[in-house]
Amino acid sequence: MEITEHIDALRHEGTRLAEAAARTDLTAPVPTCPDWQVGDLLRHVGYVHRWATAIASRGLRAPLDEAGAEAAVGPMPSDAALLDWFREGHATLVDALGKAPADVECWSFLPAPSPLAFWARRQAHETAVHRHDADAAAGVPGPAVDTALALDGIDELVGGFMTRSRATLRSDRPRTLQVRATDGPGSWRLTITQEPPVVTIDASTEPADLTLTGPARELYLLLWNRLPAEQTGAVESAGDRDLLDLWRDAAAIRWS
Template sequence: MPAPRTRADATLDALARAQEAFATLLDAADPDAPVPACGIWTVTDLALHLGGVHTWAAGMARGTDDGGDDRTGPREPAALRATYRAQAADLLATLRALPADAPGLTLNGPGPASFWHRRQLHETLVHLHDLADATGVPHPVTDPTPWADAVDEVVTVLAPRQVRLGRATPWVAPVRLTATDLPCAWTLASPGRPVADEDAVAATVTGPAAALALLLWGRTTTADPRLAVSGDAETLADVLGRALTP
C-alpha cells in the first residue's frame, strides 16, 4: 500500500511543475529580452539567477552555504537552458531525498531542510511571473493555494527578517490582506508591534491570492484592477514601499 501523501509531497510536486513551466517558457524565450520587473536584467540574467538560487538552496538544505553567487554560468542559449534544467532537477532531487526534518541551514540560521520546499516554490513562482511577463504570456500557475502560501511567507518570515536585518524600517500601522479566491486573510504588522485590535488596521487590500503575493513582491501595484483598496491609501503605500522581500 503506498504511503499517504504529505504536505511536503504536494509542495515539491508544485515546485516541479513551476520549474518545468519556467524551463518550457525559457526554451521559447528570446534570451536577450528585457525583464521589466528586474531592472536591467535580460531573460538570460533571470535564468542564471534562478538556477543559481536553486543550486545555493540545495546546498543550504544539506547544511552548506556557498555564498549564493547566483549569476555565474553559461550565457549561450542552449547551454543556458540545459544548465537551468540540471540545476532545477538537482534541487528537486535533493529536497525529495532529504527527510523534512533533516538538519540544514535556513534564512534564519540552522533549521530543517523542509524550509526550502516553500521558499523555492515561491522563488520559482515569482520569477516564473517575471519570465511570463517578459515573453508576453499569462502566468501558467493559476492554482491560488501556492500563491496564498507565498503571501503567508512574506508576512510571517520574509518581512520580519528584512526588518531584523535593517533592510526595511519598522512601520506603525498594520495593513490587512484578504484573498478573494480562498478563505485566507493576513495582517501585515511590523515585527514587535502585535495587533491587539483589528480596528487598528489602517488599510485593507482585497484580491486574488496571486495578485496579493505579486503586490508584496513588488510585481504589481494597488492600481492592479484585480485588487481593491479600502482605508488609508497613503499608509498602505508607505508600508508597501518598504523592502518587504529580499
C-alpha cells in the same frame, strides 16, 4: 501545505519558467525586475537552485561562503547552454528535496517545522515568483499559481520575511495593513512601526489604515511587488494608499 506539495509546486513552476524563457530572447528585458534581461533571470534562479541543493543535500549547518557557493554552483554557462543549465539545476534540486530524509538537519533562515519544510517552501516560491517574471518578459501571461500556493506565499512573505530584524519595512508612526483573501482562509494584519512589523493571523473586522482584499493569486503577486497596483483590478484597497507605496519601497526581498 505539505512538503510534497511544495516540491510538486517547485517542479511545475520551474518547468513553466523554462518554457517561458525558451520562447523569449535571452536579451529581452524583464519588466518586473528592472535592469534584468531573461539571461540574468535564468542565471539568478539557476544559481539559487544549485546553492539550495548544496545546503539541503549536504546537510550544511551554516550558509555557504563565497568560495563554497562558487564551488557548488560551478562556472556560469554560455548563452547557448544557459537554458539546459537551468533545467539541469532545477531537476537536481527537485530530486534532492524529494530524496532528502524528513529529519535532515541543515541551515535555514525562516521559521519552519523542519529544515526540509523550509527549503521546499522557499524554493517553491522563489521559482513561482520568478516564473511570473519570465512570463512578463515573454509578454504572455502564464497559468496563475494555485490558490493554496498563493496563500502560502503570502504567509511566508508577511509572517517570515517581513518580521526579520533585517527587514526594512518601518514607519515613524504606527500604521496597520490588513490583507484579506477572498478565496481561502487567509487574513493577515501587520502593525508597522520603527521595529520589525508584528503580524497577526486573524479575520479581524477592526479598521486598518489600509485593507487589501482580493483573490490570493492577485494578492500574492501584488505583495511580492510583481504587479503595479493599478493593474490589479481584482484587488480592492480601502484606506491610505500611501501605505502601499511604502510597501513597494521597503518590502522588497533582495538576494544580498
